[in-house]
Amino acid sequence: MARALTVDLEDWFQVYNFSRVIPFCEWHSQEQRIVRNTQRLLDILDQHNTKATFFVLGWTAEHYPFLVKEIQARGHEIACHGYNHKPIFKMNRHEFKEDLEKAVNAIKKATGFVPKGFRAPSFSVRKDTLWALDVLKQKGFEYDSSMVPVSHPDYGIKGIPNKPFEIKGVKEYPISTSYGFPVGGGYFKAYPYWFTKFLLKQNRHAVFYIHPWEFDCKMPRYNLPLLKKFRHYIGLKSTEKKFRKLLKDFKFGRIDKLH
Numbered sequence: 164m165a166r167a168l169t170v171d172l173e174d175w176f177q178v179y180n181f182s183r184v185i186p187f188c189e190w191h192s193q194e195q196r197i198v199r200n201t202q203r204l205l206d207i208l209d210q211h212n213t214k215a216t217f218f219v220l221g222w223t224a225e226h227y228p229f230l231v232k233e234i235q236a237r238g239h240e241i242a243c244h245g246y247n248h249k250p251i252f253k254m255n256r257h258e259f260k261e262d263l264e265k266a267v268n269a270i271k272k273a274t275g276f277v278p279k280g281f282r283a284p285s286f287s288v289r290k291d292t293l294w295a296l297d298v299l300k301q302k303g304f305e306y307d308s309s310m311v312p313v314s315h316p317d318y319g320i321k322g323i324p325n326k327p328f329e330i331k332g333v334k335e336y337p338i339s340t341s342y343g344f345p346v347g348g349g350y351f352k353a354y355p356y357w358f359t360k361f362l363l364k365q366n367r368h369a370v371f372y373i374h375p376w377e378f379d380c381k382m383p384r385y386n387l388p389l390l391k392k393f394r395h396y397i398g399l400k401s402t403e404k405k406f407r408k409l410l411k412d413f414k415f416g417r418i419d420k421l422h
Contacts (some may be wrong), residue, residue, distance in 0.1 A: 166363065167415065169217075169371065173220050173376070174200075179250060190222070200378055209237065210278070211410035214216060215416075218281075221247070231384075232274060232292045242282065244283075249262065250284050251289075282307070282309050288307060289320060308336040308337050308418065310335055327368060336370050338372060339363075347371045348372050351377075353397050371415065
């Protein structure tokens with residue numbers, strides 16, 4: 164069985180770590196680097212004959228519909244990542260529903276299709292936000308990929324299965340962990356490659372995630388708090404080399420094509 168490869172389609176300044184220094188109202192004034200970084204990632208995936216699921220921000224679909232169309236045309240799945248990358252624990256049910264509808268409409272306008280998969284910004288489906296799954300079910304989503312089987316201040320539900328399972332009528336594809344270590348994103352940048360390879364070998368149901376900006380060592384630098392700065396900027400120069408090794412060593416596929 165192929166493991167799932169997922170991409171959170173967001174620019175360098177849209178991540179939660181930047182939310183206090185670059186608020187949503189200032190996104191338009193930032194250096195937009197998502198097109199070049201995503202096209203670079205798409206070329207790498209083509210070279211390794213690999214398809215992925217792209218969780219697209221509604222804001223990105225609204226401002227760069229041509230990019231979302233290109234991702235779709237290259238054979239990748241388009242799924243939803245909310246509209247403005249606001250974690251669910253920062254919203255109530257009504258606000259979440261409005262954010263979701265706005266994102267779906269933007270993605271549908273760009274692609275002609277309604278996405279059936281969802282990933283919450285910052286993996287923010289937690290014990291206190293499980294109500295979001297009821298909204299997803301109501302809106303016709305077939306699966307979610309927002310849970311992480313770890314304990315973390317911002318995300319995670321310790322004790323959930325480390326493989327696909329059903330909850331509240333929605334199929335859940337949790338972010339993979341092995342021995343308590345998550346795989347993908349900032350962890351992928353920070354780990355030596357041999358450790359990521361070891362962790363993935365332990366989980367045949369693995370869901371790996373990455374961001375286009377994680378291939379961009381020339382992005383603008385901000386003086387973030389030390390831990391956030393470390394997590395955001397570490398390993399950028401080696402991401403592509405490690406990612407190419409990953410695609411050679413493992414078979415990956417879209418979430419909607421897994422069985």
